[in-house]
Amino acid sequence: MKDIQEILAIACSVGWGAADILQSYYHGTAKNFDLEVQYKQNEPVTVADVAVSQYILEKLQASLGNEDFGYISEETYKVQAALTQELVWIIDPLDGTRDFIQKTGEYAVHIALVKEKRPILAVVAVPEAEKLYYAIKGSGAFVETRQRQSKKIQVSSRENIQDLTVVVSRSHRNQRLDYLLQKLPFANQKAVGSVGCKIATIVEQNADVYISLSGKSAPKDWDIAAPELILTEAGGKYTHFDGTPLQYNTGDINQWGGLLASNGQFHEELCQQAEAILGEFDKFKN
Template identity: 60%
Template sequence: MDEILAIACAIGWGTADILLNAQRSSFAIETSGDSPVTSADLAANHYILNNLQATFGLQEFAYLSEETFAAQPASDRLGKPWVWIIDPLDGTKDFINRTGEYAVHIALTHQGRPVLAIVACPELDKLYYATRNGGAFVETRHQSPKPLHVSTQSQPETLTLVASRSHRDQRFAKLLERFPCKGQKQMGSVGCKIAAIAEQSADLYLSLSGNSAPKDWDFAAPELILTEAGGKFTHFDGSPLQYNREEVSQWGGILASNGKCHEELCAIAENLLKAIHV
């Protein structure tokens, strides 16, 4: 696993360079709308898949990537125990708007659960990585890796909640309004949000599907980073997320936290949703 991690980290840094170069020079918007795609998404995706497949092949490992999922036969990945799940550019809207809040997600899953994760935040010059039962770490190009540990805040009202600025409907807005956390801030990219929790600048992340839902590639890598840093990442009912199913959308409510009062927060979220009518 150490050898696989070293390769994945190198690919993460290489992808960060591609995205930074695109931000500094130019990129084209290939598809607009609620789920935009840029030439940078496609270039990053090509780089990641080419490097992973050249190293690990197509026999033992399968690949699930946001940019190639629609054209990929499900049989290529379903039933395969080892699957790489990739979001080459999480936070494309933020990339287009140049907020700096975008990330690269690369996760290796085994039997539907993440065992290795890379989240690169190019504008922060940081790469986060984790292996199952091996801890979570953050490194820069010029500093040695440092272990990550979530905060020790344990009262809901003292937690800082981080949520998406773009993926929200009226129901989710009402949930955020009624949630007991006094500190709330908006941020792009799930990877950036979870990195904030792992580095103790936030404590809690909420996601609630509406007309659409986050996908496997949004969560697989960030989840392992958070849980190996001591946090928890579940559905509102406390059940774990499963990856590489035929349905790649993660419907319902998702709660990621520092883990200190996770079950209480999940219960609060479920009870609040019962009282919200839109």
């Protein structure tokens, strides 16, 4: 089997190729650029999602095969038990489809390699920013430009909890989350689409915290696996509110409960505050 650096080089090349395809649809230069929006479980799906999913799977499988690697992609996933291969790719060909359709520019490609339920390699491409973020477990996080120039990235450092900026979703909002965000001591909020773009905002030091709460639905493995490793290798933290690590390829692709991503400062304090605030909310609502 190829070593991890070779696998990363393949994943980065596939990430840039996927970004090119998405941009061709986004800017209307693809041969068939009618997005043909359909809805699957209330979430939009376009021909771009499907085309990029097919591209990523074909490229990875051609380079790496199916023997050592399993593959989970948002567009091809069927409810199933956890894959039994030691190494499993978890892929979101287009994270932020609503933003893609609405032309905010805040969409991303997520490619993560998971071993024993934890990510060990990640690529997040943000096409409209012309940037690709990548990380290998234990080796730091990096951002690469179209010219293939790379630099190491590190999360922000703030002295006061009040100085933190929280990045919030435009579309995935509910009453519990809005209540929580009102009660937490953040002076600033920034609305950004796509989990990949939100985490990019944190590793670029333009924000410090991101919170997601499951409601009737929850974020999926492919929403989080790649961005999590980029963030943690840049010095941040991404956990459940109780501090437990996220796990992937468990047989349930939903990430239930409260999840907090941060620059690592005040992380435990924010998790504790969030649990207490939601406890108040739930008691008040009941």
